[in-house]
Amino acid sequence: MISSLELGLKGKVAIVAGGGGPLEGIGNGRAAAILLADAGAKVVVVDKEIDLAQNTVDMIKKRDGKAIGIAGDLTISDECKKVVDFALENWGRLDILDNNIGIASKLSVVEETEEHWDRVMNVNLKPMFLMSKFAIPAMISSGDGGSIVNISSISATRPKGLTSYSASKGAVLSLSQAMAVDHGKNGIRVNCILPGPVYTPMVYSEGMTESHRSQRQNASLIEMEGTGWDIGKAVVYLCSEWARYVTGHLMVVDGGCSLSARPRG
Numbered sequence: 001m002i003s004s005l006e007l008g009l010k011g012k013v014a015i016v017a018g019g020g021g022p023l024e025g026i027g028n029g030r031a032a033a034i035l036l037a038d039a040g041a042k043v044v045v046v047d048k049e050i051d052l053a054q055n056t057v058d059m060i061k062k063r064d065g066k067a068i069g070i071a072g073d074l075t076i077s078d079e080c081k082k083v084v085d086f087a088l089e090n091w092g093r094l095d096i097l098d099n100n101i102g103i104a105s106k107l108s109v110v111e112e113t114e115e116h117w118d119r120v121m122n123v124n125l126k127p128m129f130l131m132s133k134f135a136i137p138a139m140i141s142s143g144d145g146g147s148i149v150n151i152s153s154i155s156a157t158r159p160k161g162l163t164s165y166s167a168s169k170g171a172v173l174s175l176s177q178a179m180a181v182d183h184g185k186n187g188i189r190v191n192c193i194l195p196g197p198v199y200t201p202m203v204y205s206e207g208m209t210e211s212h213r214s215q216r217q218n219a220s221l222i223e224m225e226g227t228g229w230d231i232g233k234a235v236v237y238l239c240s241e242w243a244r245y246v247t248g249h250l251m252v253v254d255g256g257c258s259l260s261a262r263p264r265g
């Protein structure tokens with residue numbers, strides 16, 4: 001375990017949006033929630049169903065961490081406000097927000113339906129806007145600045161057959177930098193992570209052949225597939241004291257995939 005003192009996260013209060021998951025699978029949100037708690041933060045785990053959030057809370061408690069779960073559809077303004085109020089009521093302050101929610105798409109603009117385009121835009125962007133809208137005033141009133149991490153994707157800069165998804169994730173880059181510019185004066189750092197292919201429940205629950213999986217692995221310059229832990233560790237770094245001079249940064253965590261011309265599947 002990394003020293004909680006060095007990271008400066010002990011006693012901080014974090015919300016991980018989309019931090020739940022099925023059973024014990026390690027998604028990007030769950031890994032961030034567990035590692036933030038390992039580093040001493042108190043974590044509010046939010047997911048669209050309470051059971052998904054509670055699974056993560058149980059995993060954190062087994063490691064002697066502090067966490068509470070809440071259900072919310074974070075595309076809805078009132079539910080986002082409820083989550084921020086829940087953090088303040090339970091733990092009296094707010095320091096960290098990990099905006100992790102995202103869903104995939106597969107098609108070109110010609111094949112994509114208007115309905116699915118609207119859904120991808122709504123789920124991949126709106127929770128980041130709404131959660132930040134309510135979290136930033138809470139961070140300011142907590143009196144010690146804050147840190148927000150938005151999860152984009154390398155599809156934002158290296159699109160490949162996921163058109164609505166890529167467009168939504170491109171907007172996450174701009175949103176992150178706009179927020180960093182607007183709220184630096186409040187001591188709030190806003191950074192963005194662009195993961196490459198990561199083996200998470202959301203990915204493997206849709207079904208993945210061995211050859212597709214090895215294509216994802218081989219897309220990396222170091223022939224390695226990412227896990228939720230790789231993204232969670234990047235979140236912890238960006239929220240920690242070690243990143244006190246880092247804001248508006250777009251951090252690629254992809255084993256070099258986006259430098260490679262190899263197909264990534």
Ligand SMILES: NC(=O)c1ccc[n+]([C@@H]2O[C@H](COP(=O)([O-])OP(=O)(O)OC[C@H]3O[C@@H](n4cnc5c(N)ncnc54)[C@H](O)[C@@H]3O)[C@@H](O)[C@H]2O)c1
Nearest residue numbers: 018027028029048073074100101102153195197198200202
């Ligand atoms: N897995 C990958 O290969 C990969 C690659 C690049 C980027 N990403 C991004 O990383 C993030 C996390 O992906 P993951 O695969 O680790 O998934 P994850 O395991 O972190 O799951 C995301 C969670 O968000 C929840 N969620 C979805 N809609 C919600 C809503 N409206 N309100 C509340 N909760 C909601 C889901 O129930 C799920 O538990 C996403 O933004 C994704 O686009 C993933």
